[in-house]
Amino acid sequence: xxxxxxxxxxxxxxxxxxxxxxxxxxxxxxxxxxxxxxxxxxxxxxxxxxxxxxxxxxxxxxxxxxxxxxxxxxxxxxxxxxxxxxxxxxxxxxxxxxxxxxxxxxxxxxxxxxxxxxxxxxxxxxxxxxxxxxxxxxxxxxxxxxxxxxxxxxxxxxxxxxxxxxxxxxxxxxxxxxxxxxxxxxxxxxxxxxxxxxxxxxxxxxxxxxxxxxxxxxxxxxxxxxxxxxxxxxxxxxxxxxxxxxxxxxxxxxxxxxxxxxxxxxxxxxxxxxx
Numbered sequence: 001x002x003x004x005x006x007x008x009x010x011x012x013x014x015x016x017x018x019x020x021x022x023x024x025x026x027x028x029x030x031x032x033x034x035x036x037x038x039x040x041x042x043x044x045x046x047x048x049x050x051x052x053x054x055x056x057x058x059x060x061x062x063x064x065x066x067x068x069x070x071x072x073x074x075x076x077x078x079x080x081x082x083x084x085x086x087x088x089x090x091x092x093x094x095x096x097x098x099x100x101x102x103x104x105x106x107x108x109x110x111x112x113x114x115x116x117x118x119x120x121x122x123x124x125x126x127x128x129x130x131x132x133x134x135x136x137x138x139x140x141x142x143x144x145x146x147x148x149x150x151x152x153x154x155x156x157x158x159x160x161x162x163x164x165x166x167x168x169x170x171x172x173x174x175x176x177x178x179x180x181x182x183x184x185x186x187x188x189x190x191x192x193x194x195x196x197x198x199x200x201x202x203x204x205x206x207x208x209x210x211x212x213x214x215x216x217x218x219x220x221x222x223x224x225x226x227x228x229x230x231x232x233x234x235x236x237x238x239x240x241x242x243x244x245x246x247x248x249x250x251x252x253x254x255x256x257x258x259x260x261x262x263x264x265x266x267x268x269x270x271x272x273x274x275x
Contacts (some may be wrong), residue, residue: 006033007066008121008173008203010176014063015050024180024227033172036196038208038218038235042247046227047207051175054205056084059061068172089202091169091195093178099151103142103161106150109134110168128170139166140194156187160245163191166198174199176206180213192216211243211273261265 016024024046031037039047049252052058054067057077065072070080075132090096090112097106108115111129125133136238137143140160150158159179166174180188192213196204207216214221214235221238223230223246230246231238 004022007031007067008035010064010066012064014053014060014065016046016053017060019108020140022227024053024200026050026229029222029229029232033203035201035203036217036219037205038214038221038245039205039224040208040214040221040246041224041230044103044226045224047224048177049227050224051090051177051205051207054173055175056081056087064139072211086169087098087172089166089169089174091159091166091174093181097150097161098150099159101149103137103151103164104130104133104146106161106169107136107164110136112166112171113169116231131163133168135185136167137161139167139197140164155182156166156191159191160181163194163198167201170201172202174204176203176204178207178209181209184214188213189216214238 007030009029011026011029014024014026015213017020041047041049047262049058052062053065053072056067056070056072059075060073063073066085070076070084076084092242098109099217100150105123107130111125111133111149113142115125115129134143134146137146140163141156142160142164145153145157150161153161162179164230174195179195179230180191193216195206196217206218208214210271219235220233221235224230225246233242
């Protein structure tokens with residue numbers, strides 16, 4: 001008998017509102033442990049709002065939101081919110097490394113759920129954590145730059161450091177908001193593969209800006225349009241028709257679906273279904 005995956009995310013009758021404007025309305029959404037999900041949609045569709053909700057940075061105005069067993073519709077006590085954020089790893093478009101720290105020190109930030117008190121304030125990490133940070137940088141191909149300041153690294157190298165930080169954090173849920181937006185196609189492909197590898201024991205939800213990256217990141221694709229779920233489908237069922245309807249504006253024109261480096265739905269890896 002096939003076991004049912006543990007539920008990591010459960011949203012029901014949910015609405016997020018800011019300045020009297022509805023940002024997100026979801027009737028129901030369930031995500032199981034270990035799923036690989038891509039979120040797609042036009043600018044302003046609610047993708048980043050959804051990630052902010054799931055990370056505990058935003059509370060819903062209505063409805064229920066449960067993430068990793070915690071009800072987010074109610075204000076969490078500070079200790080519970082810290083515990084949630086230790087279990088939720090993030091890779092953001094702007095990277096959010098500490099510019100003046102080295103690559104290895106940025107990676108070690110992922111261990112702060114385990115290294116607390118004066119050790120964290122003084123950035124004095126046990127030898128075991130340093131060895132694990134070196135291994136994490138080795139895993140993303142950046143050990144040679146371990147002691148290079150973050151602001152001296154390229155965009156792709158910075159994202160690799162962010163993934164090494166994830167490896168140190170060991171989260172149960174990873175939220176990635178357009179992690180390849182500033183990278184060329186080759187760098188984007190490499191970062192996607194490293195991100196999936198880092199998420200092998202976690203649930204991965206990625207906001208994707210290029211349809212060509214879907215096969216690298218996801219087995220399930222959720223399309224958001226004007227704050228609502230337009231479709232929730234297996235990757236194999238997503239093609240030109242679904243994406244074209246998703247990005248079609250009210251005036252009838254199709255909005256840009258990818259960065260200039262990717263001009264169509266064609267997948268250079270050869271897996272994205274075209275219908």
